[in-house]
Amino acid sequence: MERTWWKEDVVYQIWPRSFNDSNGDGIGDLNGIIQKLDYLKELGISVIWLNPIYQSPMDDMGYDISDYRKIWPGFGTMEDFDQLLREVHRRGMRLIMDLVVNHTSDEHPWFQESKTSRTNGKADWYIWRDEPNNWGSYFGGSAWTYVKERSQYYLHTFSRKQPELNWECEAVREAVWEMMRFWGDKGIDGFRMDVVNGLSKDTSFPDGKPWSTGFGDPTPYVKNGPKIHDYLREMNQEVLSRYDWLTVGEGSGNTPEEGLLYVGRDRHELDECFIFTTMEALKPSPANGYRIEPVDLAAFKQERARWMTGLERGGWSSCYLENHDLVRSVSRFGKDDPLAAKMLATVVLFEEGTPYIYMGEELGMTNYPFTDKAQFRDLQGKSDWDNMERLGFSKDQILKVLQLQGRDNGRTPMQWTSGAEAGFTTGKSWIGVNPNKQTINVKSEEKDPDSVLAFYKQAIRIRRQHLAAQYGSFSLVDKDNGQVYAWTRSVDGETLFVACNFTDQMQPFPIPEGKKVLGNYDGILKGQLRPYEAVVVSC
Ligand code: NOJ
Numbered sequence: 001m002e003r004t005w006w007k008e009d010v011v012y013q014i015w016p017r018s019f020n021d022s023n024g025d026g027i028g029d030l031n032g033i034i035q036k037l038d039y040l041k042e043l044g045i046s047v048i049w050l051n052p053i054y055q056s057p058m059d060d061m062g063y064d065i066s067d068y069r070k071i072w073p074g075f076g077t078m079e080d081f082d083q084l085l086r087e088v089h090r091r092g093m094r095l096i097m098d099l100v101v102n103h104t105s106d107e108h109p110w111f112q113e114s115k116t117s118r119t120n121g122k123a124d125w126y127i128w129r130d131e132p133n134n135w136g137s138y139f140g141g142s143a144w145t146y147v148k149e150r151s152q153y154y155l156h157t158f159s160r161k162q163p164e165l166n167w168e169c170e171a172v173r174e175a176v177w178e179m180m181r182f183w184g185d186k187g188i189d190g191f192r193m194d195v196v197n198g199l200s201k202d203t204s205f206p207d208g209k210p211w212s213t214g215f216g217d218p219t220p221y222v223k224n225g226p227k228i229h230d231y232l233r234e235m236n237q238e239v240l241s242r243y244d245w246l247t248v249g250e251g252s253g254n255t256p257e258e259g260l261l262y263v264g265r266d267r268h269e270l271d272e273c274f275i276f277t278t279m280e281a282l283k284p285s286p287a288n289g290y291r292i293e294p295v296d297l298a299a300f301k302q303e304r305a306r307w308m309t310g311l312e313r314g315g316w317s318s319c320y321l322e323n324h325d326l327v328r329s330v331s332r333f334g335k336d337d338p339l340a341a342k343m344l345a346t347v348v349l350f351e352e353g354t355p356y357i358y359m360g361e362e363l364g365m366t367n368y369p370f371t372d373k374a375q376f377r378d379l380q381g382k383s384d385w386d387n388m389e390r391l392g393f394s395k396d397q398i399l400k401v402l403q404l405q406g407r408d409n410g411r412t413p414m415q416w417t418s419g420a421e422a423g424f425t426t427g428k429s430w431i432g433v434n435p436n437k438q439t440i441n442v443k444s445e446e447k448d449p450d451s452v453l454a455f456y457k458q459a460i461r462i463r464r465q466h467l468a469a470q471y472g473s474f475s476l477v478d479k480d481n482g483q484v485y486a487w488t489r490s491v492d493g494e495t496l497f498v499a500c501n502f503t504d505q506m507q508p509f510p511i512p513e514g515k516k517v518l519g520n521y522d523g524i525l526k527g528q529l530r531p532y533e534a535v536v537v538s539c
Contacts, residue, residue: 003471005046006271006316007354007470007471008464008470009045009046009094009354010045010354010355011045011047011246012358013356014048014049015358015410015411016050016075017062017411017430018411018413018424018429018430018431019359019414020036020414021424021425021427021429022034024426025425025427026430027425028425029075029076030076030080031083034083037087037091037093038091043456044461044464045460046093047095047096047246049098050096050097052065052100053071053075054066054068055068055070055071055072055073056072056105057105057107058072059105059162060139061377061378063158064106064161064162065100066108066109068182082186085188089187094246095189096246097188097192098191099192099193100195102164102165102195102199103156103158103163104162104163105161106162111126114128115147115149115150117149117150118152124169125172126155126164127154127155127165128152128155129144129153129205130151130153131153132146132153133205133216134207134210135207135215135217135221136218137158139159139383141215143156143218145160145163157198157222167199173231173234173235180235180239181239184245189244190243190245190246190247193248193270196262197223197228197250197262199225199228199231200227201221202220202225205221206221211286212286212289212391213387223254229262232262233268236268236270245271246271246354247270248270248271248273249262249270250273250274250276251273251276252280253280254276259307259311259317260311260315263316264315265314265315266314272316272353272354273311273315274318274320275304275319275320277303278303278307279321279326281303282295282332282404282405283404290388290393292400295333295502297481297482297485298480301476301479305487308351308353311353312352312473312474317352317354318354318356319348319352319353319354320348320357321333321361322410323356323358324410326407327403327405327406327409328361328365328410329344330364330365331403334532335504336436337531339521339531339533341452342364343532343534345362345456346500346534347485348361349460350469357456358410363452365412366436367403369434370399370402370409375432376406377408378406378407378408378411381402381406384401385398385402388401411431412431412434413425413433413434414442415441416443417442418437462517462536466494466517467494468490468495468538469489472488472489472491472494472495473491474488475487475488475489483501484500485500485502486498486500486509496517496537497537498534498535498537499529499535500533501529502532507528508527511529512537515537516535519534520533520534521533
């Protein structure tokens, strides 16, 4: 057992635009985060991951960066950032940033120069082709956009304002290493790496299998490309090995075997990768014609188990049920019931790997009751709306699909109070505030010993007290049970047994003898789990 801080820590993800607004402009900011650091300390988390805060035209909410060394003015200044980092460290916590280097903004000076001609100094910094293939963008439309000056097309698997960097070009890689060292030398504690399995492409650019929209799927040709591990080893050598960092890779579509190639300790690439496939599988998308599938709990937990046990072979995983790209987990799995929110907390905090909590998840925040296209802000949600309209979906059907995958559901403001704008801003929030702020909010939950927030605090504390919760190896129990997700975690003579009822009905389920260390009901019933019951027993 190799002990390391990032295996024992709990990470809290902040979507800065919606966390806390200090200046009344309706948009969260860095000073707003500073004001809430004591809240986070009290919660018990130890690492904060910030979604992108860099200079950006905000086409994709900051995942389109036009200057990697500046802060977007809506979030504050570099002085504010330095202050935030100091304040985080002063409280004994750590801060990791988002690294978005699969693409830049089209307004980045690198792209501005690259697009001027086929001969300029940065002509090969992006991916240019004379003819497009059939690939579609994940955000709708073609993945290629024509530029008159070069009479060529550039690749963007996301929006047309997110041209993809050409990692084959050594100068690009060097510029990225230099930028990462800039942040490293400021003292940050690591990076969450966006689309990290997409940096190397199949440069023969074959057509892809058509989606329901008619465009071809680029995925097999832009993920886990032939040079990806060369690039990451180079990154490790040039940057990562110089710092005591946590690095965690987003790797959509990866299998556990592929994941292990990124995080195997002997491979000298990254530290952790997200268990991705289990959450992505729950999303209706253009790839499946926006078909709504019920959650298949047996398949879901078996896939998570496959990841956790797969990564035990020398890697490390990261457990999450929410982030800024997903809907709220309690709405997805538990009909907005606080008992279900506590049960899901038990999943994230007691599975194997570093837990990632997304802001508001610790309150049991739910999806937003969207009723109209005009309420959506996310470019993907809007493009999905248009796609579904073209496919003949009714408004009701579209809203149903978006309740299952619309990213804006997770992006509404953090609910601090029941007051105006949920105490998030003194102005007018940039996106709708969930009306259930009346009951789901920090202020009331802090006063209620039975709240979701109180449960999170307790669960985090208990996780810290049990080595088995941090390092225990994972073993799935009753693997075909489609109602209950149960497992054990064992290390150094201790076994924790965890059982989570994913239904709103009683379920027959034997709990072994032992000392109950956590649960969302009083006591334990013999042979039964109550609706959404979660229980952790030390055997
Ligand atoms: C993954 C990020 O999590 C998502 O929010 C973003 O839109 C895409 N990558 C493109 O950067």
